[in-house]
Amino acid sequence: MTPAPEGYARGFTLAPMAGFTDSAFRTIARRHGATAVVTEMVSVQGLSRRNSGSCRLLAFREEEKPIGVQLYGAEPEAFERAASIVSRMGFDFIDINAGCPVRKVLASRSGAALLRDIPRLLDVVSATSAGAGGLPVTLKIRLGWDPENPVPDDIGALAASRGASALCVHGRFRSDMFDGPVRTAGITAIAGASPIPVVANGDSTSPSAALRMRDETGASGLLIGRGAIGRPWFFRELAGLGSIQPAAGEFRETVMEHLRLSMLDVPAPFVFHMFRGQLVRYLKGFKGAASLRSLAVGVESESDVAGVLEEASKIMETA
Ligand SMILES: Cc1cc2nc3c(=O)[nH]c(=O)nc-3n(C[C@H](O)[C@H](O)[C@H](O)COP(=O)(O)O)c2cc1C
Known part of the structure; x- marks a missing residue:
């Protein structure tokens, strides 16, 4: 074995x-x-x-x-x-x-x-x-x-x-x-x-x-x-390498990195439909999650995702 x-x-x-x-x-x-x-x-x-x-x-x-x-x-x-x-x-x-x-x-x-x-x-x-x-x-x-x-x-x-x-x-x-x-x-x-x-x-x-x-x-x-x-x-x-809580910039960068990797694997427009499920999970627990969620379930492009993350970052920075 x-x-x-x-x-x-x-x-x-x-x-x-x-x-x-x-x-x-x-x-x-x-x-x-x-x-x-x-x-x-x-x-x-x-x-x-x-x-x-x-x-x-x-x-x-x-x-x-x-x-x-x-x-x-x-x-x-x-x-x-x-x-x-x-x-x-x-x-x-x-x-x-x-x-x-x-x-x-x-x-x-x-x-x-x-x-x-x-x-x-x-x-x-x-x-x-x-x-x-x-x-x-x-x-x-x-x-x-x-x-x-x-x-x-x-x-x-x-x-x-x-x-x-x-x-x-x-x-x-x-x-x-x-x-x-x-x-x-x-x-x-x-x-x-x-x-x-x-x-x-x-x-x-x-x-x-x-x-x-x-x-x-x-x-x-x-x-x-x-x-x-x-x-x-x-x-x-x-692993003792940091916090589960990301800083606002880090949050945005990680989600965009996740999206870009997905775009290498799945052709548009399917990738955006598929990514909505992941995006909603990234936004879970946010103050104002309901309005972010309704934006997230409609994303159809990389700039739509960036827009949702921009809104999320504003919430994180004021929290
Ligand atoms: C959406 C979803 C899909 C899953 N798919 C699989 C799978 O393909 N193979 C598997 O062994 N377990 C699968 N599981 C079970 C998880 O691997 C894990 O055993 C379970 O979620 C319990 O762990 P957790 O409480 O940390 O989530 C799935 C669970 C969820 C929620």
Whole structure:
């Protein structure tokens, strides 16, 4: 088994989030202190069929490294084929999604559905390792399907015996979806029994809360999701390199940098439509957010975005 990159196993990784963590956002996160990133989830079936949507998700920049590619699916053989395809693309590790609770994904027996069938989950780990050509394989799970059906506490040892080199635990059950406080005791039990590094995930609303969760659970690393959307400065505070609160000029520069990276990847006018979702998140929590938001959801050009940021900066400077 090849060890997982240190930046993932013992660092602060940007969580995979479909619809948000594209190459541009991952690059911004790395520039602000994230020590590793993971792609949005990619279907093993789509990859095998060279589906254009799945292939588009595989583009990344060198500066994002270390980067993991996340695969989701149901059948071990499909994971092996997909692992063999992505293992030649320059990624640093392959991550298996066994946590997605979205109905469409569960209907195809993928994502968190794997938590209901531990033998199949472990076969998926073996198959992915077999196809990975020596790349590290990591597994992202939840605490179980529901509180009556938790994963075994020794899931780390079981996954390691099939070739996994790190385990990420989102401290919720599938039945919790994304709500409610994270169940840190569940992460602690799994981390305490695991021979491979455990990365804790869930509810990292602030850098201090995230660090507390890592220390309380005995996890070695952290995976940060929603807390970092619109707040890439989250990572520099985690790393002790600065504050989560940017200065006004810095705020404007970072959002424009994010937009320009997106413009290199996505053709106009689609890029502006796509960027609206990110922009709204950057403006969340601002005084006067409602009026800024209505401007943000209508942006159609780089100068529109600059105009919204100009308004936002005025608010920041007077705050
Ligand atoms: C919009 C959105 C998309 C997500 N997409 C993925 C995904 O593609 N793969 C995955 O493993 N988890 C996905 N997740 C779950 C996150 O990676 C993470 O486990 C979850 O949000 C809990 O962490 P947080 O509380 O820090 O956000 C997604 C979550 C959100 C909110």
